[in-house]
Amino acid sequence: MLNKAEKNRNQIVNAASKLFYRQGYEYTSFTDIASESGIPRGNFYYYFKTKEDILDAVIGTRKDNFRKLLDSWNTEFATPLERLHRSLNMLKNSEPEVIRYGCPMGTLNTELGKADHPHRDDARAMFDLFRNWLVEQFQALGRDDADQLAMHLLARTQGITVIAHTYRDPEFIHREAERLHQWLDSLVADYQQ
Amino acid sequence: MLNKAEKNRNQIVNAASKLFYRQGYEYTSFTDIASESGIPRGNFYYYFKTKEDILDAVIGTRKDNFRKLLDSWNTEFATPLERLHRSLNMLKNSEPEVIRYGCPMGTLNTELGKADHPHRDDARAMFDLFRNWLVEQFQALGRDDADQLAMHLLARTQGITVIAHTYRDPEFIHREAERLHQWLDSLVADYQQ
DNA sequence: GTCTATATGTAGATAGAC
DNA sequence: GTCTATCTACATATAGAC
Numbered sequence: 082m083l084n085k086a087e088k089n090r091n092q093i094v095n096a097a098s099k100l101f102y103r104q105g106y107e108y109t110s111f112t113d114i115a116s117e118s119g120i121p122r123g124n125f126y127y128y129f130k131t132k133e134d135i136l137d138a139v140i141g142t143r144k145d146n147f148r149k150l151l152d153s154w155n156t157e158f159a160t161p162l163e164r165l166h167r168s169l170n171m172l173k174n175s176e177p178e179v180i181r182y183g184c185p186m187g188t189l190n191t192e193l194g195k196a197d198h199p200h201r202d203d204a205r206a207m208f209d210l211f212r213n214w215l216v217e218q219f220q221a222l223g224r225d226d227a228d229q230l231a232m233h234l235l236a237r238t239q240g241i242t243v244i245a246h247t248y249r250d251p252e253f254i255h256r257e258a259e260r261l262h263q264w265l266d267s268l269v270a271d272y273q274q
Numbered sequence: 275m276l277n278k279a280e281k282n283r284n285q286i287v288n289a290a291s292k293l294f295y296r297q298g299y300e301y302t303s304f305t306d307i308a309s310e311s312g313i314p315r316g317n318f319y320y321y322f323k324t325k326e327d328i329l330d331a332v333i334g335t336r337k338d339n340f341r342k343l344l345d346s347w348n349t350e351f352a353t354p355l356e357r358l359h360r361s362l363n364m365l366k367n368s369e370p371e372v373i374r375y376g377c378p379m380g381t382l383n384t385e386l387g388k389a390d391h392p393h394r395d396d397a398r399a400m401f402d403l404f405r406n407w408l409v410e411q412f413q414a415l416g417r418d419d420a421d422q423l424a425m426h427l428l429a430r431t432q433g434i435t436v437i438a439h440t441y442r443d444p445e446f447i448h449r450e451a452e453r454l455h456q457w458l459d460s461l462v463a464d465y466q467q
Numbered sequence: 468g469t470c471t472a473t474a475t476g477t478a479g480a481t482a483g484a485c
Numbered sequence: 486g487t488c489t490a491t492c493t494a495c496a497t498a499t500a501g502a503c
Contacts, residue, residue: 086468105388107300110496123470123499132497183384190440191376191384195298205440232437232446233453240433244425247383247398253425260426279486303478316481316488325479 090128090138092118098139102178102185105192106136133199140203143185144210151214161221165234165265168215172241172258180249184242186211211235222269230268237261283321283331285311291332295371295378298385299329326393333396336378337403344407354414358427358458361408365434365451373442377435379404404428415462423461430454 096118100109111132115122129135158164172179182188186207193201215231224230241257244250289311293302304325308315322328351357365372375381379400386394408424417423434450437443 089468103388105300105385107298108389111498112495121470122497123472124468126498127468130498182388187436187440188384188388191381191436192298194439195296195375195381196301208437208440229449232441232443233450236433236437236446236450237430238433239436240429240431243380243384243432243436244401244429246387247380247401248425250425253429256422257426257429282486304480305477314488315479316490317486319480320486323480 086128089120089124093120093125093128093135094138094142096120097135098143101136101139101189103182106189107192107196136200137203140189140200140207144207147207147210151210161218162265162269165215165218166262168211169238169258169261169265172238172254172261176245176251176254179242179245179254180251181246183246184239187239187242188246208235224268234261237264279321282313282317286313286318286321286328287331287335289313290328291336294329294332294382296375299382300385300389329393330396333382333393333400337400340400340403344403354411355458355462358408358411359455361404362431362451362454362458365431365447365454369438369444369447372435372438372447373444374439376439377432380432380435381439401428417461427454430457 093114097109097114100113100117104113111122111125114120114125114135125135129138154164154167158167178185186204190201190204190208192198193204198204212228212231212235215234216227219227219230237257238261241254241261245254245257286307290302290307293306293310297306304315304318307313307318307328318328322331347357347360351360371378379397383394383397383401385391386397391397405421405424405428408427409420412420412423430450431454434447434454438447438450
């Protein structure tokens, strides 16, 4: 049960997260967040000292949500291969948003990495969650090059989102996702030989 | 031979291009461009009406330079396979900059694509240059899926730059570039069977 | 806790002397 | 063509009444 203050705070963070994703952090103003959340500009400073503090909270909730998602896959699927396939389905499941706005993790890291922003490392930590989870799955498959495979898969998925976003091409996502599913299966086939 | 006005204009565009790459378009101010180029802020408006006009010129010169590079490969290498391998070497050749700032084409497209910027399409045209050139090479290899292969290669290289930039990992670039060289060779091996 | 009014800085852009 | 001084708008941030 949330009290009113917590509810307001969440509204601000959710509106900010949505807008940071759709417009980018720098392009999003307090005025934008105010109209999206319905909470007056001036009130933000009761909940957050600075815009960066909002960014901090946004990254925090995104990490929480992603961690829960990864945990749910661990529970739901018995084998690492099934889990990995499930993780690839993220591409298809969020296809419309990816086409319009790119990858929420990737684009934020690109923006903050360029500017050498104080929150660059926090943004990267979103990737770390996925990277570490991938390493666990590849290790469970018995691969001793688990980290390299994890990085490779990360890069493949990021590349797909960048190009799909640039060209607004949904079909490309599906085609490349299929390639990745096949790549996963071929890894296991190699291993079983 | 350039007159003084043309020289000044070039200095502005070159400074802007460098800063848009290193900091992003939105993070770069006229003050930044002034101190980088040595030309006073106020003078910009003699050469350009708006900041967007500078962006336009920056994209234009980047496209010109890239076109020349692609043409030089066409001249220098006899076979499409050699040309494709040469294009992959861009990753290694510009490794230090990619680590720090990402891909100049990719990150600009990501920024302008998010904001639905008026210059989104112009930025994408930089990718089109490379994409069309890749299609020509794959067609010359006799592939009827040339465009899909071109898009695939584009995505692979973009993914590598995003992850290498995020993790500031030079070794990753070299490892993944090597994978791509192998992938190219495997394509030709398939074809020759 | 909430809201309005306002401070402060800096962005892009302009005017006009030289 | 070049430069300084300045405008206007809007960004983040603050103060203080309620």
